[in-house]
Amino acid sequence: MGQHDGKTHPDLLSIWRDPRLYQIVSLSALLLYGLLWLHFEVSPWQITITLGTALLTQYAGTRFFSLPAFDPKTPLISALSLCLLLRTDQLPVVALASFLAIAGKFVIRWNDKHVFNPTNLALAVVLTSGLGWMSPGQWGQVAWFGFLIACLGGLVVTRAARADVTVAFLVFYVGLLIVRALWLGDPLTIPLHQIESGALLIFAFFMISDPKTTPDSRTGRIVYALLVTMAALYVQFGLFRPNGPLWGLIACAPFVPLIDYVLPGSRYDWSKPSTGRGCVAHSHT
Amino acid sequence: MKRISATAFTLLIGLLAWNGDASAFCGFYVAKADTKLFNKASEVTIARHDNKTVITMANDFKGDVKEFAMVVPVPTILEKDQIHIGEAAVLKHLADYSAPRLVEYFDENPCRRYELFQDKMGALKNTAPASAELKRERDRALGVTIKAQYTVGEYDILILSAKESTGLETWLSENGYKIPNGASAILQSYLKQHMNFFVAKINLGEQAKLGLSHLRPLQIAFESPKFMLPIRLGTVNADGGQELFIYFLTKQGRVETTNYRTIRLPEAQEIPVYVKDRFGDFYKDLFTQQVRREDERGVFLEYAWDMNWCDPCAANPLSTEELRSLGVFWQETNGRIGKGMPMAQNVFLTRLHVRYDAAHFPEDLIFQETTDRSNFQARYILRHPWNGTDDCPAATAYRQQLRERQEKEAQALANLTGWQISEIRKSMGLASGPLIEGKKWYERLWNN
DSSP: OOOOOSSSSOOHHHHHHOHHHHHHHHHHHHHHHHHHTSOOSOOHHHHHHHHHHHHHHHHHHHHHTTOSOOOOHHHHHHHHHHHHHEEOSOHHHHHHHHHHHHHHHHHSEETTEESSOHHHHHHHHHHHTTSOEEOTTOOOHHHHHHHHHHHHHHHHHHTOTTHHHHHHHHHHHHHHHHHHHHHHTOOTHHHHHHTOOHHHHHIIIIITTOTTTSOSSHHHHHHHHHHHHHHHHHHHHTSOOSOHHHHHHHHHGGGHHHHHHHSOOOOOBTTBOOOSOSSOOOOOO | OOOEEEOTTOOOOOOOOOOOOOOOSSSEEEEEOOGGGSTTEEEEEEEEETTEEEEEEOOOOOSOGGGEEEEEEESSOOOGGGEEEOOHHHHHHHHHHHSOEEEEEEOOOSSSOOOOOOOOOBOOOOOOOOOOOOOOOOOOOOOEEEEEEEEETTEEEEEEEESSSSSHHHHHHHTTEEOOTTHHHHHHHHHHTTOEEEEEEEOHHHHHHHTOSSOOOEEEEEEOSOOEEOOHHHHSSOSSOEEEEEEEEESSSOEEESSSEEEEOOOSEEEOGGGGGGHHHHHHHHHHHHHHHTTTOEEEEEEEEETTOOSSOSSOOOOHHHHHHTTOOSSOSSOBOGGGOBOOTTOEEEEEEEEEOTTTOOSOEEEEEOSOOOOEEOEEEEEEOOOOOOOSHHHHHHHHHHHHHHHHHHHHHHHHHOOOHHHHHHHHTOOOHHHHTOSOHHHHHHTO
């Protein structure tokens, strides 16, 4: 696991071990590909406003809540995810979404952890209020496959300590889609087509895996992944609405404190990635 | 026993070319692309708001009406009042209104500013569509419930459901419906998803009484959270891609597919003037080229516009009554604005065009309504050069730029349609490539 000398300046190795750098690079690459090849309907203004608002909100939050240091990495990941997923005609909505994402992290907290994944919260609010939409069909096969490789590579390169929730979710979700297809007598091309969504990958690798919002123990995280999967599939095939995983996650997030209470584990620190076993580390947002 | 072919959601419509006059301030509308250009093209209109859905299925079945039958999976059991006969003319109006269009501009005399206007309409030649012949197949056990049976207009309608996964196919076969190989598994899948089947045949007696020579569109109204179009049955026995045009009438905004990429057709490009006489070929080849570019997996947006207006108009917007007949139930009646133009409030039209087959479209089309109200149209521009003989420095510069512009137009056309650039240059009367590029930069520099 990453070295940490306990001072305010982590050493070089732990900086490079921080999976967030790798995440920022892969999200940026996907956004660039989307803009240039897939013609995503995202204007340069939307990107600028999303990134700018997220960073400003993070900075303001850092000052207001007297956190030790301003860290731009987490808000950048949230903002890049918003650029990839959120579509709207109005720039104020872009700013609002970005603000909500980051502000929610500071305000909606329970037991020193934020409850909702920032991107997830912002998307849920904007979609519910009808101010914007997501285009779950916007990804081509090439982008999807490339991004999948990048995401899997990211797990290996950064030795992400909490990949368990991602893997568990993907196994449950893909497994149940295949079971459904077999039950219906559908060809397997249908579940394969259903998982061919960049949004699903962003969800599995960047949203549900957010160590700040997942349960602390490994068992807790696997239970959580199963809950989210069931909720996602219900939205998709019971309510016939798109973006099932997104709604599944927002519905299940409030149960995390309960899972933590029943299945306790250690808190996550970005500079000291851990699986949640062993000694309890203290963290800051 | 009479043989009836089940054209499972392979609906066909024929549209005649429209030839009224229309003009608009950003270029002159000169031609539109007819949906009839495509063989095996189906047209479906979906009006939807708050889960309340009205689907209009157009029909241009050309064969013996005794052979006509249609099997459509539907999410609910339909009462007789939920089935209606529509007017083909309204659908044609909608298709015309939203068709890809050609507009033209005329260059001014660069020496003497005067305006040259010409307003011409070009109608397209139609190609006759052909229906897909579906093969017959034997069966397994029964277990089918006829939930309802109605005669509506010239149609005999059955609403079938089957609790058991088998039986429907046999029932259909025994009742004279030709079910293609491979349809059984799909029927089973739909049944397990609690879908019923809407089956329509022609009632010959009623048809004779009505004295109709063509089949009118069938409309169904139902309430369901499922916002989808079943295309899988149509892919079972199809040879090659099938063409489908879907028109959405919604309150909020543009509709897109959630499980396939929805892509805007390239638009607002300047293309050579000679395309005016070949607009049908141009649009067909452009579409094929775009389909290929998206690896045959794309759904294409051809039109997205507020029903209040259009610019340029390929046809006038639909009247409140016409929209109502297509299922727009949420609109206030009798709204009118100036110039006697009928005004439709809160109706947004989305036109999607998809070429699908089983390999590239394994799943039914699933849609969502977005809050996007930005306008889009597939519009292509012709720019007529000024052919005057006046001589002045401006004219010399104009002629130089014109050659460059025409070369660009040729390349744009080749890029859009995949046509041979040499053929395009020949049709435009341009010399071959390098000569068109004009003088080299250093030749221009010293004016040699």
